[in-house]
Amino acid sequence: MSQLSDPIADFLTRLRNAGTARKEEVSAPYSKIKAEIARILKQEGYISDYAVNTSGAFPEIKITTKTVNRISAITGLKRISKPGLRRYVGATEIPKVLGGMGISILSTPQGVISGREAKKQNVGGELLAFVW
Secondary structure (H helix, E strand, O other), X not given: OOOOOOHHHHHHHHHHHHHHOOOOEEEEEOOHHHHHHHHHHXXXXXXXXXXXXXXXXXXXXXXXXXXXXXXXXXXXXEEOOEOOEOOEEOHHXXXXXXXXXXXXXXXXXXXXXXXHHHHHHOOOEEEEEEEO
């Protein structure tokens, strides 16, 4: 098994590709942060469901994509903070995605939360990704 330099980008790419290929399910290697990102995507209505399968030698996370009229609910994903260039924002600097139509995902001291929730809690953190 090869070592990835950016597992979160790999996870987002798998989601983007599954939506483009109109796949109903996609699986990726499990990590806590990927499970938290999947939780936020489900909470915001971008995916139908996710499940963690720990029965094998390598745990994996299975995501059931959400389609509306044969089009994926996720029309775009963008990784913002990368291993080579981390991007941190304060509570007042959290950007809007597509004028409020998308979400930003942040890693904060309170855990991985959406940009809307971070503004409510008045916390900043590492800007992981944009989803629209």
